[in-house]
Amino acid sequence: MDSNQTDAVRSTMLDGNAAAGLLSEIFISEMTSSSIECANCGREGELGTLLAFLQAPGVVLRCPACEQVILRIVESPEAIYLEARGAAYLRLARTLAA
């Protein structure tokens, strides 16, 4: 990919908060403040800080430090597919009873 192609791709990029609705459908709760670690470079941060590409086939969330793919989400009429091999971990907070 040359720099013009890279610029064109980046112009369609949003932050990870753009995927909040789809993530809440998968995980039930609000996810953008959940911690996630990039398996490639070790960057840790909130899911909402990832780079979101919504115009790919499905949703692609990339690391803002190394730009490796962390999460891919593809929807079909019957199911939602989540691929998270780019994440070392994703922290899902428990809702504690008061």
Ligand SMILES: [Zn+2]
């Ligand atoms: Zn990274």
